[in-house]
Amino acid sequence: MTIGEHRDGSALTLAPEGRLDTITSPELEKVLKESLDGVSELTLDFGKLDYISSAGLRVLLAAQKTMNRQGSMKIVHVCETIMEIFEVTGFLDILTIE
Amino acid sequence: MKKKTERVRANLSFNIIGAIVLVHVLFGVLVSFLGFASFTEAFKREYETTTYHMADTATTLVNGDHLKAYLAGEETEEYQRSKRNLNLYCKKINVSLVYVIDVDTSDYGSFVSVFNSVNNEVDDSSYTEWELGHKRNTTNDEYRRKYRAIYEQGSVCETVYRLRPGDGAHPHITTMVPVKDSAGEVRAILCIQRPAREIREARRPYLRNIALSTILLALVSSTVAALFIRKQFVAPIQKVSDEATRFAKENTKGEPLGEISKFEEFARLAHSIDTMETDMVSYVENLTTFTADRERIVTELSLAGKIQEASIPNEFPAFPDREEFDIFCTMDPAREVGGDFYNFYFVDDDHLALVIGDVSGKGIPAALFMMVTNILISDRTRMGGNPAEILRFVNEEICAHNEAEMFVTVWLGILELSTGKLVAANAGHEYPAIRHADGAFELLRDKHGFVIGGMEGVTYREYELQLAPGDRIFVYTDGVPEATAPDNTMFGTERMLAALNEVPTGSPEQILKKVRSAVDDFVKGAEQFDDLTMLCLEYKGAKAQEETLMSETNKTELTLAAALENLDTVQSFVAEALERAGCPLRTQMQIEVAVEEIFVNIAQYAYAPETGDVTVFAEVSGDPAVLTLRFSDGGIPYDPLARQDPDIGLPAEERDIGGLGVYMTKQFMDELHYEYRDGRNVLTMKKTL
Numbered sequence: 001m002t003i004g005e006h007r008d009g010s011a012l013t014l015a016p017e018g019r020l021d022t023i024t025s026p027e028l029e030k031v032l033k034e035s036l037d038g039v040s041e042l043t044l045d046f047g048k049l050d051y052i053s054s055a056g057l058r059v060l061l062a063a064q065k066t067m068n069r070q071g072s073m074k075i076v077h078v079c080e081t082i083m084e085i086f087e088v089t090g091f092l093d094i095l096t097i098e
Numbered sequence: 099m100k101k102k103t104e105r106v107r108a109n110l111s112f113n114i115i116g117a118i119v120l121v122h123v124l125f126g127v128l129v130s131f132l133g134f135a136s137f138t139e140a141f142k143r144e145y146e147t148t149t150y151h152m153a154d155t156a157t158t159l160v161n162g163d164h165l166k167a168y169l170a171g172e173e174t175e176e177y178q179r180s181k182r183n184l185n186l187y188c189k190k191i192n193v194s195l196v197y198v199i200d201v202d203t204s205d206y207g208s209f210v211s212v213f214n215s216v217n218n219e220v221d222d223s224s225y226t227e228w229e230l231g232h233k234r235n236t237t238n239d240e241y242r243r244k245y246r247a248i249y250e251q252g253s254v255c256e257t258v259y260r261l262r263p264g265d266g267a268h269p270h271i272t273t274m275v276p277v278k279d280s281a282g283e284v285r286a287i288l289c290i291q292r293p294a295r296e297i298r299e300a301r302r303p304y305l306r307n308i309a310l311s312t313i314l315l316a317l318v319s320s321t322v323a324a325l326f327i328r329k330q331f332v333a334p335i336q337k338v339s340d341e342a343t344r345f346a347k348e349n350t351k352g353e354p355l356g357e358i359s360k361f362e363e364f365a366r367l368a369h370s371i372d373t374m375e376t377d378m379v380s381y382v383e384n385l386t387t388f389t390a391d392r393e394r395i396v397t398e399l400s401l402a403g404k405i406q407e408a409s410i411p412n413e414f415p416a417f418p419d420r421e422e423f424d425i426f427c428t429m430d431p432a433r434e435v436g437g438d439f440y441n442f443y444f445v446d447d448d449h450l451a452l453v454i455g456d457v458s459g460k461g462i463p464a465a466l467f468m469m470v471t472n473i474l475i476s477d478r479t480r481m482g483g484n485p486a487e488i489l490r491f492v493n494e495e496i497c498a499h500n501e502a503e504m505f506v507t508v509w510l511g512i513l514e515l516s517t518g519k520l521v522a523a524n525a526g527h528e529y530p531a532i533r534h535a536d537g538a539f540e541l542l543r544d545k546h547g548f549v550i551g552g553m554e555g556v557t558y559r560e561y562e563l564q565l566a567p568g569d570r571i572f573v574y575t576d577g578v579p580e581a582t583a584p585d586n587t588m589f590g591t592e593r594m595l596a597a598l599n600e601v602p603t604g605s606p607e608q609i610l611k612k613v614r615s616a617v618d619d620f621v622k623g624a625e626q627f628d629d630l631t632m633l634c635l636e637y638k639g640a641k642a643q644e645e646t647l648m649s650e651t652n653k654t655e656l657t658l659a660a661a662l663e664n665l666d667t668v669q670s671f672v673a674e675a676l677e678r679a680g681c682p683l684r685t686q687m688q689i690e691v692a693v694e695e696i697f698v699n700i701a702q703y704a705y706a707p708e709t710g711d712v713t714v715f716a717e718v719s720g721d722p723a724v725l726t727l728r729f730s731d732g733g734i735p736y737d738p739l740a741r742q743d744p745d746i747g748l749p750a751e752e753r754d755i756g757g758l759g760v761y762m763t764k765q766f767m768d769e770l771h772y773e774y775r776d777g778r779n780v781l782t783m784k785k786t787l
Binding site: 022050058061064065068081084089090093094 | 665
């Protein structure tokens with residue numbers, strides 16, 4: 001999968017494109033692991049993300065936990081279908097979505 | 099070019115010099131004539147005066163009292179003395195004749211001679227002396243008048259000129275004075291005939307001098323004028339002319355002419371030429387750039403036109419192996435590229451989408467907008483869903499990025515070929531024309547939604563139409579009803595329907611050609627103002643293919659290794675079944691989540707640490723359509739549904755990801771059922787589409 005990356009000081013924006021499923025989630029997980037050091041403001045841009053499964057949710061949960069310790073995390077441009085998944089799984093309550 | 103310039107120069111010099119010479123010559127002739135005339139006049143007067151004095155002096159030599167006596171025959175000594183004195187005098191003063199005559203005063207017609215002195219040496223003449231009393235007749239009236247003036251009117255002197263005598267004599271003048279007696283009575287006339295040779299001799303050098311000086315003056319002034327004209331007029335004109343010739347040949351900016359003359363007119367001309375050259379060179383440069391730009395634009399436009407044409411299906415027959423329908427479309431942009439479009443494609447094997455659209459405006463902006471809209475609609479249509487849903491989605495997409503505030507009208511229909519059911523939605527587009535099998539074409543006044551790109555949040559209504567075999571549907575853009583004749587009347591839908599109904603049973607291609615020729619006849623060669631696009635479909639009814647379609651496409655099974663790398667294969671397999679059924683996007687994604695969660699579970703845990711296979715069964719059936727999915731594997735018995743649901747209310751730090759996949763599956767699917775049968779785990783799921 002393609003993951004757009006933009007860094008501005010301690011603010012990091014990641015924009016995964018396409019599907020975040022069992023196969024592709026490890027890629028995002030790897031990027032997060034490598035780049036979260038010193039980041040206090042993480043933005044995930046889901047504008048080009050069409051699909052997410054529990055594997056993707058797992059990565060989001062891990063990222064949220066990390067960022068709770070070192071700053072803040074928000075998700076932007078979430079499409080309707082993914083929003084529904086967040087809702088069904090209760091992730092709406094633990095994620096900051098704009 | 100060179101020859102012409104020289105001719106201009108020759109004309110200028112020679113004409114002006116010629117004119118100057120002519121004027122001088124004429125002036126010279128006039129001056130000579132006037133001078134000659136006044137010279138002659140003055141000379142004559144002087145000649146006359148001296149002759150008068152000669153004659154007056156001569157009268158003193160004659161005794162007027164005795165004249166009658168002399169004539170009576172008294173040749174006295176006094177007469178002889180007077181005669182001798184007159185002869186002497188005649189020689190002394192160099193005249194031809196001195197004579198005294200007594201005129202008959204009754205009619206002045208004759209006279210008698212008293213004295214007559216002849217001097218033939220003076221003028222080489224051959225006069226003979228008249229004797230005393232010699233009588234002669236007066237030769238002409240002029241003499242008669244003069245004699246009378248002297249005798250009767252007291253004239254002291256009369257002169258007769260014979261400058262061009264006709265009788266062979268030499269030119270002379272004759273001056274007459276009265277001879278009076280002591281009482282003062284006029285007794286006779288004394289005449290002196292003097293040669294006029296001096297007048298002519300004095301006039302000749304005068305005439306020669308004046309003619310010579312005039313000619314000389316004319317020559318000198320002409321030469322000076324010619325040199326002046328050459329330097330001040332011809333040379334500057336030559337410079338200007340040379341520069342103009344050079345510029346015409348080379349078209350490049352030359353040395354400026356600058357100050358070529360002190361005369362304002364020439365200076366202005368030179369300045370104008372300089373300015374003209376500068377302007378012309380920059381104009382040509384601009385023109386070259388402009389032309390190059392234009393050529394590039396023309397090339398790009400023609401390429402753009404080809405790309406646009408290729409972006410929609412334009413090969414007919416489009417689906418020669420499909421017997422259920424026949425379709426034909428045409429698109430004629432008013433310019434190189436257009437804002438109209440049509441499109442048609444299979445959504446799945448049984449559903450054919452028909453699209454026609456018209457973007458506001460024309461040319462390149464409309465063409466770009468058209469491309470975007472066309473692609474959005476076709477992509478979205480292939481993802482499944484109903485026309486109203488599709489148009490709504492496309493509207494939102496367009497509105498989100500509609501910088502140019504353009505809009506597009508669209509009619510979208512999806513025809514189920516197996517049944518003839520047509521579901522359509524109209525976003526502000528022209529009414530379609532429908533012909534049911536045995537009737538005529540009529541406008542279908544369908545419910546219009548708002549144009550696409552006009553406003554966010556607009557919803558569209560769709561309607562259903564049942565097509566029977568032989569029915570035809572005709573959709574078009576406003577280029578058809580709004581085609582305008584030279585008298586500004588529009589083609590209109592009435593004429594369009596009339597044209598359609600001329601060939602109600604024709605093939606779609608024949609029908610479109612008929613409408614097109616009707617429009618062409620109507621506008622009578624007026625320039626096409628708007629893009630003109632038409633689509634016509636004839637429904638021929640479901641064929642035998644239908645059954646195989648049903649059995650082949652909607653019910654399938656797939657067996658493959660239970661490994662993560664096969665996830666995509668399983669997803670495409672299920673997606674294929676859903677696509678044929680026309681599943682909405684949202685539902686499709688929920689199903690994808692369920693498929694992934696269940697398949698990944700099996701792949702990771704069922705055979706661990708060994709490997710095995712999994713069979714996936716997918717079927718869409720019933721009305722409303724219901725998807726049945728079944729996964730079966732030969733791994734260790736395990737009921738995923740038995741697992742306790744995770745607590746989704748916990749904060750992030752306390753949350754665990756375990757069990758979330760199955761939980762989502764339960765949430766998204768309508769029915770779930772697990773059983774262990776024949777040594778296999780069988781999980782069955784159902785979902786209404």
